[in-house]
Amino acid sequence: MRRDIPIQAIPPTEGCGDVQVRQERGQREVFCGLTGIIWLHRKMQDAFFLVVGSRTCAHLLQSAAGVMIFAEPRFGTAIIGERDLAGLVDVHDELDRIVGQLLARRPNIRTLFLVGSCPSEVIKLDLGRAAQRLHGLHAPQVRVLHYSGSGIETTFTQGEDACLQALVEQLPEREDPAPNLMVVGTLAEVVEDQLRGLIEGMGVSQVDFFPPRQSHELPAVGPNTRFVLAQPFLADTARTLQARGAEIIPALFPLGVEGTSRWLHAIAQAMGVAEARCAEVIAPAAARAERSLAAAREVLDGKSIFFFPDSQLEIPLARFAQRELGMRLTEVGTPYLHRQLMAPELALLPSQTEVCEGQDVDAQLDRCLAAAPDLVVCGLGLANPLEAKGLTTKWAIELVFTPIQGFEQAADLAGLLSRPWRRRLKLAA
Numbered sequence: 001m002r003r004d005i006p007i008q009a010i011p012p013t014e015g016c017g018d019v020q021v022r023q024e025r026g027q028r029e030v031f032c033g034l035t036g037i038i039w040l041h042r043k044m045q046d047a048f049f050l051v052v053g054s055r056t057c058a059h060l061l062q063s064a065a066g067v068m069i070f071a072e073p074r075f076g077t078a079i080i081g082e083r084d085l086a087g088l089v090d091v092h093d094e095l096d097r098i099v100g101q102l103l104a105r106r107p108n109i110r111t112l113f114l115v116g117s118c119p120s121e122v123i124k125l126d127l128g129r130a131a132q133r134l135h136g137l138h139a140p141q142v143r144v145l146h147y148s149g150s151g152i153e154t155t156f157t158q159g160e161d162a163c164l165q166a167l168v169e170q171l172p173e174r175e176d177p178a179p180n181l182m183v184v185g186t187l188a189e190v191v192e193d194q195l196r197g198l199i200e201g202m203g204v205s206q207v208d209f210f211p212p213r214q215s216h217e218l219p220a221v222g223p224n225t226r227f228v229l230a231q232p233f234l235a236d237t238a239r240t241l242q243a244r245g246a247e248i249i250p251a252l253f254p255l256g257v258e259g260t261s262r263w264l265h266a267i268a269q270a271m272g273v274a275e276a277r278c279a280e281v282i283a284p285a286a287a288r289a290e291r292s293l294a295a296a297r298e299v300l301d302g303k304s305i306f307f308f309p310d311s312q313l314e315i316p317l318a319r320f321a322q323r324e325l326g327m328r329l330t331e332v333g334t335p336y337l338h339r340q341l342m343a344p345e346l347a348l349l350p351s352q353t354e355v356c357e358g359q360d361v362d363a364q365l366d367r368c369l370a371a372a373p374d375l376v377v378c379g380l381g382l383a384n385p386l387e388a389k390g391l392t393t394k395w396a397i398e399l400v401f402t403p404i405q406g407f408e409q410a411a412d413l414a415g416l417l418s419r420p421w422r423r424r425l426k427l428a429a
Ligand code: SF4
Pocket: 032, 033, 034, 053, 054, 056, 057, 058, 060, 116, 117, 118, 119, 149, 150, 151, 152
């Protein structure tokens, strides 16, 4: 489902941005938004994600997360069955009972997300009303929120957008007149610590990362809040923050040396930090990261890459692969293209780059096979068939599950792209 969201004007950046955008509406091969629970539950350590769904949803989560038998995971599925559908039990009573048991057994939970899914029996449920009722029962100890991770409404990373949007509505109003910075998007803790160190090193002391590690410690937001996206798939979250008075900082996304440098420079400019101060703070880490890319660049320089749409990270990844690793872009697929949020990235893609928004998977497979790229970034379901046709693939999901943002992770990101090609070279030797 495409959503056109007005975001406050982002000024154009350098470059021509003369990309060719093809739109496709056909069969698509992407995960649903439930997948975001995997990284969201790791980040917010006092939150629980209760999917209201079917056995299929439970299987998806378990296989994506790995089955944690000995740890008590902070996600689960309340399976709505045929008995409920037939009206033999009241689903709301069942949900109240399950939530009551869960919260009694897990007193550390401070935020409970009811996550909607797409089976028809769940669509009939008013989860918003259920969340309100349960919040009334369990607040203030536990805040109960809801969002949809349904495969009908969301793809893959849109689950995080829906979750964070629900959380933004809970942020307290900021009274302090001093400007503050909010970095928006789930990042691995190691990445967050590094970026915080650089931002604070520039002299920006009032900085919050959102979502927070503890879901009950929500940062305040107000008209003096400037926010910058760390992930490209958060259009609804950005719009809701703007509705709360916050102002977006247009920037590249912090992937690769160039992306991270420009992201930090954009923050510095917005927060009144002198250009020279910013350059001085980031120079050592940027130089280290630049050197660390050499090995991957040696393997990938001049090779072609094709992106199937999956995580919405494709355009920043394409910019990184082309500008920092010397790769040629064959086609850059993305599930959705938010032109304003993506404007700084699009402006840096080579003229005439083929960007494809949406998917018609058969047509795209034909194009990919005809182009015979050196590397294909695609979903799990397409990787084996493409490998069987002799192509080299990288699972897009790995690029979401692995910390790849920031200077220290630039080499890891490059390594994720170069490893499949190295493996193929070894097999051919
Ligand atoms: S939400 Fe829908 S698409 Fe996702 S696992 Fe459940 S049934 Fe499948």
